[in-house]
Amino acid sequence: MKTFSKELRERFPKQVLTVEESVSGQVTVLLNSSDATVITRHFLTERQARLVTVFAEDRVKAEGVFYNYYVFDQLGDPSWVILKAPISQDHPSFPSLAAELPSVNWQEREIQDWFGLEAAGHPNPRRVALHDNWPDVHPLRKDFPLDTVLPAFEGERHVYRPTLGEGVFQIPVGPVHAGIIEPGHFNFAVAGEPILYLQLRMFYTHKGTEKLFENLPIPRAVFLAESISGDSAFSHGAAFCQAIERAAEIEVPQRAQFMRAILLELERIANHIGDAGAIANDVGFVIANAHAGRVRELVLGLNETLTGSRVLRGMVAIGGVRRDWQRDQIEAIEKTLAVVEREFRDLTAILQSSNSTRERLERTGILRPEKAAMLGVVGVAGRASGVDLDVRRDHPYEAYRHLPFRVPVYQAGDVRHRLQVRIDEVGESLQIIRAAVAQLPEGSHRAPQQPIPPGRCALSAVEGWRGEIVHWVRTGEDNRLERCKVKDPSINNWPAIVETMEGNIVADFPVINKSFNLSYSGTDR
Amino acid sequence: MFKILQKTFSVGTATVDYPSIAPRLAEQFRGCPEFDFAAWSDARPAANACPTGAIAVCDRDGVRQVTVDYGRCIFCGECAEASLDGAVRMTQRFELAATDRRDLVLFAEYTLHPDGSHAELQSATSGPGAEIPGKRIAAAIHNLLGRSLSIRQVDAGSCNGCEQEIVALNNPVHDIERFGIHFVASPRHADMLLVTGPVTRNMELALRKTWAATPDPKVVVAVGACGISGGIFGTNYASLGGVDAAIPVDVYIPGCPPRPEALLHGILLALGQVRQRMSSHPRG
Ligand code: SF4
Ligand code: SF4
Numbered sequence: 051m052k053t054f055s056k057e058l059r060e061r062f063p064k065q066v067l068t069v070e071e072s073v074s075g076q077v078t079v080l081l082n083s084s085d086a087t088v089i090t091r092h093f094l095t096e097r098q099a100r101l102v103t104v105f106a107e108d109r110v111k112a113e114g115v116f117y118n119y120y121v122f123d124q125l126g127d128p129s130w131v132i133l134k135a136p137i138s139q140d141h142p143s144f145p146s147l148a149a150e151l152p153s154v155n156w157q158e159r160e161i162q163d164w165f166g167l168e169a170a171g172h173p174n175p176r177r178v179a180l181h182d183n184w185p186d187v188h189p190l191r192k193d194f195p196l197d198t199v200l201p202a203f204e205g206e207r208h209v210y211r212p213t214l215g216e217g218v219f220q221i222p223v224g225p226v227h228a229g230i231i232e233p234g235h236f237n238f239a240v241a242g243e244p245i246l247y248l249q250l251r252m253f254y255t256h257k258g259t260e261k262l263f264e265n266l267p268i269p270r271a272v273f274l275a276e277s278i279s280g281d282s283a284f285s286h287g288a289a290f291c292q293a294i295e296r297a298a299e300i301e302v303p304q305r306a307q308f309m310r311a312i313l314l315e316l317e318r319i320a321n322h323i324g325d326a327g328a329i330a331n332d333v334g335f336v337i338a339n340a341h342a343g344r345v346r347e348l349v350l351g352l353n354e355t356l357t358g359s360r361v362l363r364g365m366v367a368i369g370g371v372r373r374d375w376q377r378d379q380i381e382a383i384e385k386t387l388a389v390v391e392r393e394f395r396d397l398t399a400i401l402q403s404s405n406s407t408r409e410r411l412e413r414t415g416i417l418r419p420e421k422a423a424m425l426g427v428v429g430v431a432g433r434a435s436g437v438d439l440d441v442r443r444d445h446p447y448e449a450y451r452h453l454p455f456r457v458p459v460y461q462a463g464d465v466r467h468r469l470q471v472r473i474d475e476v477g478e479s480l481q482i483i484r485a486a487v488a489q490l491p492e493g494s495h496r497a498p499q500q501p502i503p504p505g506r507c508a509l510s511a512v513e514g515w516r517g518e519i520v521h522w523v524r525t526g527e528d529n530r531l532e533r534c535k536v537k538d539p540s541i542n543n544w545p546a547i548v549e550t551m552e553g554n555i556v557a558d559f560p561v562i563n564k565s566f567n568l569s570y571s572g573t574d575r
Numbered sequence: 576m577f578k579i580l581q582k583t584f585s586v587g588t589a590t591v592d593y594p595s596i597a598p599r600l601a602e603q604f605r606g607c608p609e610f611d612f613a614a615w616s617d618a619r620p621a622a623n624a625c626p627t628g629a630i631a632v633c634d635r636d637g638v639r640q641v642t643v644d645y646g647r648c649i650f651c652g653e654c655a656e657a658s659l660d661g662a663v664r665m666t667q668r669f670e671l672a673a674t675d676r677r678d679l680v681l682f683a684e685y686t687l688h689p690d691g692s693h694a695e696l697q698s699a700t701s702g703p704g705a706e707i708p709g710k711r712i713a714a715a716i717h718n719l720l721g722r723s724l725s726i727r728q729v730d731a732g733s734c735n736g737c738e739q740e741i742v743a744l745n746n747p748v749h750d751i752e753r754f755g756i757h758f759v760a761s762p763r764h765a766d767m768l769l770v771t772g773p774v775t776r777n778m779e780l781a782l783r784k785t786w787a788a789t790p791d792p793k794v795v796v797a798v799g800a801c802g803i804s805g806g807i808f809g810t811n812y813a814s815l816g817g818v819d820a821a822i823p824v825d826v827y828i829p830g831c832p833p834r835p836e837a838l839l840h841g842i843l844l845a846l847g848q849v850r851q852r853m854s855s856h857p858r859g
Contacts, residue, residue: 200776232735344747347743363831364650571733571735
């Protein structure tokens with residue numbers, strides 16, 4: 051840390067004001083202006099770092115400025131580096147990085163919409179989170195009350211890129227879809243069958259989540275974290291609790307750390323099995339989906355035994371978990387997983403035995419490794435396209451440093467390999483859970499509850515089943531939050547779906563989309 | 576292919592028999608909380624702990640009005656934990672769907688001690704208003720079978736938790752098709768809209784359009800705490816709250832998310848309404 055700080059200050063004497071490590075493993079570099087371009091370039095090229103997320107905070111009342119935060123993950127280094135760039139209220143603008151770094155395209159536009167800070171030089175500076183019919187408001191500014199009543203909604207004004215050329219047609223789909231899935235709008239430009247390009251429009255389910263975090267007492271906010279993305283209730287809940295625990299220096303008892311790891315892996319198993327079925331279903335393999343549905347039910351039943359909820363709600367808590375496990379509950383894990391493992395092996399055998407399924411999945415929706423790296427794709431979709439990242443291994447948290455596992459990585463980047471990553475990971479998760487059960491320490495399941503001190507900031511990351519989930523918090527007075535930033539892996543991965551369209555036909559879109567299975571609610575918040 | 580057939584046979588029937596037979600619930604399953612109003616010595620700890628505002632207290636002139644809204648409840652158990660007198664208890668009840676929003680709300684009124692704890696219970700409503708056991712519904716649908724029911728699901732802003740359980744209705748364990756109930760791709764073919772919420776500002780128009788495109792007579796079912804009231808999101812600059820802030824609702828299904836049997840219970844309850852409307856306004 052000392053050498054890092056010295057190096058950085060010597061290299062950028064004009065830009066860097068201070069370098070601090072107030073939370074262990076989290077280095078904050080305070081800049082003297084809103085311009086993070088030069089240092090970002092340094093991190094990306096010379097330090098082989100990856101820009102994880104960009105977000106803003108309104109500190110006008112407290113410090114007279116806004117801040118932009120740029121979070122970096124450096125290859126082979128478990129610490130996070132956070133650049134903190136002040137933005138004055140008289141000149142509410144910052145230089146955009148989107149032209150060289152497409153992965154921040156939407157995130158910078160969120161900052162524009164939510165804070166009224168201009169991303170200067172952004173190649174496509176249109177609104178993203180607040181749709182075109184919104185009045186000129188910036189909800190994450192502190193002077194904007196959560197319960198503001200906005201004038202009634204008046205139709206849509208969004209203009210999609212016009213289709214160019216003879217024989218090119220637009221096919222608009224959504225926001226309400228044919229299946230039981232979340233809302234979003236997909237605008238395909240097609241020439242005959244092949245897709246030329248796809249435009250996406252998200253944020254239909256934007257429900258003021260980050261603002262709401264600033265208005266709830268912290269213990270209640272845990273339940274809001276569980277509702278960021280319903281298929282990742284436990285992962286988001288754990289990410290949130292971990293952020294608070296780091297900020298307030300709460301030591302989570304060992305037993306609770308192992309229990310959390312077990313539940314995180316159960317969430318992964320349930321979702322991966324469900325996805326394996328759904329992918330099969332989208333290419334007409336209905337029986338495989340039915341079988342997956344049955345196996346998934348076994349896991350959900352176990353979830354209920356362990357937490358009282360089929361989808362693991364109401365279990366994670368600041369300082370640990372809400373309820374301890376009795377012997378019979380722990381025995382249920384072993385028993386159920388033995389059946390799940392057998393049944394899942396049959397499911398994969400069924401999937402692999404069908405040539406027609408393999409043909410539909412292979413070379414469909416290819417995301418090339420170069421593209422994936424450039425777009426900052428994470429999680430399952432990243433690992434199927436050569437992006438070797440996994441928060442559990444790279445920034446170990448909870449009990450993961452005691453639990454051995456393998457991170458599957460493939461280069462092919464097609465639907466079949468996004469499925470294969472899931473299949474491999476179910477196997478790994480089963481091993482992780484078994485090891486965690488075997489090592490499950492005795493002792494308390496929750497640290498004593500205590501008030502959370504104000505003015506503390508911390509970052510937390512969890513490898514949800516879909517990929518890297520990041521929460522960043524600043525605590526406030528009265529056991530409340532000043533800010534909670536939520537980054538779901540989906541926000542990194544949507545642009546990748548657009549890239550996979552080339553050479554595919556509209557009929558392949560559902561299975562490609564399903565192979566990513568991104569969270570709309572996690573994106574839109 | 577042989578393997579597949581072998582699998583199908585070896586599994587046999589996986590389907591549960593709800594609602595004719597009560598479902599097998601884990602002993603740890605948390606349904607809705609239950610309130611012993613007479614024994615409740617103070618509602619404030621529960622109200623303070625409740626993450627969604629499902630429990631609200633209003634003190635005036637030495638009298639406390641307590642409201643419990645199952646339409647906001649996420650079955651988290653915090654109220655039971657916070658009420659040290661044991662007057663609030665978590666149950667395994669989940670068959671809570673109601674046709675009248677008011678049936679999901681309980682009231683109690685107390686006179687108060689100087690320290691703010693309850694002196695005497697003045698009045699109270701009992702139980703979730705119109706709890707209709709699944710078995711009764713099962714008997715009702717028996718007479719109604721004969722025509723299939725088509726459902727269009729609309730996510731008007733949910734966290735996707737409710738959708739997970741709606742998807743589970745179609746798996747072989749819950750197998751909603753055994754009732755002749757199908758999920759369809761277009762509102763034009765639907766008898767019922769199954770809507771999750773909260774209704775976001777960005778989805779309001781799409782929801783209204785879907786409703787308008789569904790032919791009459793139609794039934795709307797609001798799913799989950801968010802679909803009923805906005806749930807933990809409530810109403811805010813981006814959320815209108817429950818589905819009935821945008822379109823009329825016929826049946827409300829509490830839960831966060833409602834388990835598949837709870838969804839089925841609500842859908843079957845709504846089915847009765849569909850039949851009634853069909854007979855009084857046949858589709859041309
Ligand atoms: S169980 Fe329901 S009423 Fe009780 S605290 Fe939780 S949300 Fe509130
Ligand atoms: S009721 Fe619960 S599961 Fe359903 S959308 Fe709301 S938060 Fe998600």
